Amino acid sequence: MNLSLRFSETVKEHGTKPAFIFEGNETSYLQLEGAINQFASSLTDMGINKGDHVAVVLGNSPYFVISLYGALRAGATVIPINPIYTPDEIAYIVNNGDVKSVITLDLLIPLFEKMNEKLPKLEHIITCETPPTDSKTDVDVTKLSIYTKMKGFTKMLSTGNPSFVGPELSDDDVAVILYTSGTTGKPKGAMLTHKNLYSNAIDTANYLKITSDDIVVTTLPMFHVFCLTVSLNAPLMNGATLLIVPRFSPEIAFELVKSYQATVFAGVPTMYNFLLQYDKAQPDDLKSLRICISGGASMPVALLKGFEQKFKVIVSEGYGLSEASPVTCFNPLDRPRKAGSIGTNIVNVENKVVNELGEELPPNHVGELIVRGPNVMKGYYKMPEETAHTLRDGWLYTGDLARQDEEGYFYIVDRKKDMIIVGGYNVYPREVEEVLYNHEEVVEVAVLGVPDPNFGEAVKCFVVVKDDKMTEDDLLEYCKQHLAKYKVPSSIEFLEELPKNTTGKILRRALKDQVLQK
Incomplete structure (x- = not known):
């Protein structure tokens, strides 16, 4: 299949039923x-x-x-x-x-x-x-x-x-290649087979109990794997109706939910924050929703509780990554939801936490989260070494640090090393650094994520330049020409030199501590 x-x-x-509604027009x-x-x-x-x-x-x-x-x-x-x-x-x-x-x-x-x-x-x-x-x-x-x-x-x-x-x-034929940001500065193409995508779509649909009675707000970007599976493929597998939204805005989201009595909403934490902060929102505006789904980044517990208290709707937080099509975990609907947890294994997918030797760790010990199931990618396109490093003995090594409690609920402790998550999008520092290093006036650069009230994290740069007349606006304009909008730094700070260890390696932690102390 x-x-x-x-x-x-x-x-x-379900031939006569609307498959989607776009700008008020229905398509069966x-x-x-x-x-x-x-x-x-x-x-x-x-x-x-x-x-x-x-x-x-x-x-x-x-x-x-x-x-x-x-x-x-x-x-x-x-x-x-x-x-x-x-x-x-x-x-x-x-x-x-x-x-x-x-x-x-x-x-x-x-x-x-x-x-x-x-x-x-x-x-x-x-x-x-x-x-x-x-x-x-x-x-x-x-x-x-x-x-x-x-x-x-x-x-x-x-x-x-x-x-x-x-x-x-064939099940093993490659259906989709999703390019993800690479730690080397170049994106990697995760090859997802027909089996990968179908299994994750149908398993997600069934896990979330999506049926032909559901109306799903599809406002996450369709080119992103979160939307592709959770808000597009999964609903279409079980005959639900998509409310296609060209771009997210709190006003439009509230309007569509009320107008069409939508039942499912999926978004990244940033979207929930905007919905919660929307000054015209009323507590019963989302009363038709039976479930809200959050992913793409960890949701602050305060935001989750504030949203649920105001709108009286449960938010089920999950976890996934492009290489796993993407869903591996969700908070279950038939058991208590645990705030701060990414939930438990979805059907047919196994997660576990291991040490450096690949040995499973006991509950509440922190290690790397690895995943196994029919949703795990075939490999990276034209990158055999990266594939061999990520796929080992049938397991996908996510690079994320996690722990599992005694009841089987997983918690992400930290994201992939140095990765920045801006509104649910992954930004790797190296990618931004490579762009800045191409500027003739830049001597050294270090990029890291800093807290941001709207997008979770923002990109901050520390640079050493040759010409002291160089301004922040000069470098920001340069970045805008070479990077997608969400990867462009929110601020650039000029330093005489970057902190380094005895081997000359730039100490990101020292820079992060400097930011936190301000």
């Missing part, structure tokens, strides 16, 4: 199935064969859902990419991922035009039409160097075969 086949089965049972399961087939058919006619890589550079929209399931049905491997990434970041993933076709918004045509010479393997650019806006400028595409590669999404749908039948898929 795989996502595509299961979706077709769901269509037979039967209509979505037809669009998926038409898009898959046109991809095949275009020359996308089984195993070819297709990048989806889109935000939350029907385009994303049709692109994802259409590409999977055609037998392609999907590579979701954050559309706010910089040209350098997108180009790296497209090239490293051997992408043959990109599906993106027409608004990003100028970006791909600039990158054209850097993308020699890219054969097709499928553009999704957006409504005219004041900020949208008309571009004469016939004069662009990428014009011969361009295809229109809408035309592909209109000419595709609604009865298309795709190639036979």
Whole structure:
């Protein structure tokens, strides 16, 4: 079984039911199935064969859902990419991922035009039409160097075969490659098979008791693995309805929950903080929700309790990572929820805490969290050494420090070494440091996470520069040109020199202590 086949089965049972609602317009399961087939058919006619890589550079929209399931049905491997990434970041993933076709918004045509010479393997650019806006400028595409590669999404749908039948898929075929930030500064592509994604979607759906009666607020970014499984694939496996939200805002979230009597909301702690702080919110605004799901970062206990007390809805915190498709733990719905815990094993997935030798530790001892199950990735794309280091004896070594209590509940003690989590997104210091080190005036740099009331953590930089006339604004502007918005430092502090140990290694802990003392 795989996502595509299961979706077709769901269509037979819930064909007339809304699969999703977007900007007030409903699309039934039967209509979505037809669009998926038409898009898959046109991809095949275009020359996308089984195993070819297709990048989806889109935000939350029907385009994303049709692109994802259409590409999977055609037998392609999907590579979701954050559309706010910089040209350098997108180009790296497209090239490293051997992408043959990109599906993106027409608004990003100028970006791909600039990158054209850097993308020699890219054969097709499928553009999704957006409504005219004041900020949208008309571009004469016939004069662009990428014009011969361009295809229109809408035309592909209109000419595709609604009865298309795709190639036979194996459980072990790679369905999706998710690029995660790498400790070396370059993203790693986690290869998730059809079995990985299907098993985690169906197990998550059943664990959270998602049924065709549920209406799920899909406001997390679809290109992120949290949304991909919990707010998109899992609901569609069991016939639920998605409320697709292009971008999160407290006002819109409250409005949609009340208007459609939504039953499930999933978000990162930052979203819950914004909802709690929203001054127009009333205690009964979320009364239709039967469950809220939190992940992406640890939720402060004070925030969790404050949210639950105000809105009278339970927040179930869980844990996952891209390499595990992603869910491994959730607080159970049929037993007490423990504040501060990521919960217990979901069905078919095993977590345990081990020491440096891989030996399981007794309760309440801190060690590395490792995971085993049908959801664990095949490996990193074109990175055998990284794969061998992360996958050992059938276990995925997460790099996260955790403990387990006597009742089987897990607690994350610390995140991967030095990793910064900004609003649920992972930022590795090395990636930001590499960018700053490319600036001709920067001598040394150290990056670390500091507490932030809105996003959990923020990126802070300490730098040593050659020219004392260099300003914080100068370096921030430079970072904005080379990094996605959430990776850009919130502040940059200039130092005469960075603290180091006797071997010359920069002492991050000393810098962190300095920040905390202020």
